[in-house]
Amino acid sequence: MQNNSNKPKLDWDTLGFSYIKTDYRFIDRFKEGQWEEGALTTDNKLHISEGSPALHYGQQCFEGMKAYRTKDGTINIFRPFENAKRMRRSCERLLMPYYPEDAFVEAVKKVVKANEEFIPPYGTGSALYIRPFMIGVGDNIGLKPAEEYLFSIFVTPVGSYFKGGLKPSNFYVSTYDRAAPKGTGAAKVGGNYAASLLPGKEAKERQFSDAVYLDPATHTKIEEVGAANFFGITQEDTFITPQSPSILNSITKRSLMWLAENRLNMEVKEGDIYIDELDRFKEAGACGTAAVVSPIGGLQVENDFHVFYSENEVGPVTRALYNELTGIQFGDIKAPEGWIETVS
Incomplete structure (x- = not known):
């Protein structure tokens, strides 16, 4: 052509x-x-x-x-x-x-x-x-x-979805809900994103990168980070990501889970991440096609500001996951079978 x-x-x-x-x-x-x-x-x-x-x-x-x-x-x-x-x-x-x-x-x-x-x-x-x-x-x-x-x-x-590329960003826990319980949260539909515009704007006005959403049923557990999925690295080096019927099934998240288990030899879990138990995690991040991997430096929870690894430096596990994933995407690291389609 x-x-x-x-x-x-x-x-x-x-x-x-x-x-x-x-x-x-x-x-x-x-x-x-x-x-x-x-x-x-x-x-x-x-x-x-x-x-x-x-x-x-x-x-x-x-x-x-x-x-x-x-x-x-x-x-x-x-x-x-x-x-x-x-x-x-x-x-x-x-x-x-x-x-x-x-x-x-x-x-x-x-x-x-x-x-x-x-x-x-x-x-x-x-x-x-x-x-x-x-x-x-x-x-x-x-x-x-x-x-x-x-x-x-x-x-x-x-280029990068968040300004600065692979650098820690700070986020704000919103009081708004991204999706309703048993609603369309697990589907990639525009209504979920329209609902996030106002809380996202409020977060940015407070000088945060985006809003973090809690589960709509109890408001006690982390679900998503703006338009991305959340993951945390525990003090024991376990990769944990939230599990909920109102979370989008992220392909990037699934890929990171596989890489954490099979390339970094980490334990991987899907489960509840309670907002009052952030001390469990030494690192945290957002992940998705647009964001790829974005380290979370700190998280504002009402009047408290919680810092994970650092507000300025990327944690070693997050960096290793990022390097492995992008290495596969750009062809520098061998991909698992079926992960890459080439265009000739």
């Missing part, structure tokens, strides 16, 4: 986490009970009915993933089949038709290949962010599932 890009000159070393228009995106439509044959397009505008259920009733979901340039120029996509599976679960929760997993991954590869020149060079620490999403569309006014859907994938080059 000829790529006549008019992209601006990008400073790969200073990329932030913001939208940059790339040349191509993939789009497919679900009509009359089946998906059409999707294709690449240069149009980055969606044309939908004003009655689309995505606009009024939030019938939509999305995914986040990344492609990486390796030292030899190969393009690595990190665990895309896991994103396809998770998007299927989100679709099922919202009564949407899922996009077949093999077709999902092939579409991702097409978009990445078509925008190859937007993939940051090896050594910059930046990557190509991939955003698949699905929305319910069509003429509608009543509260019911849509009869038509759009599935699309766009990409944009990104």
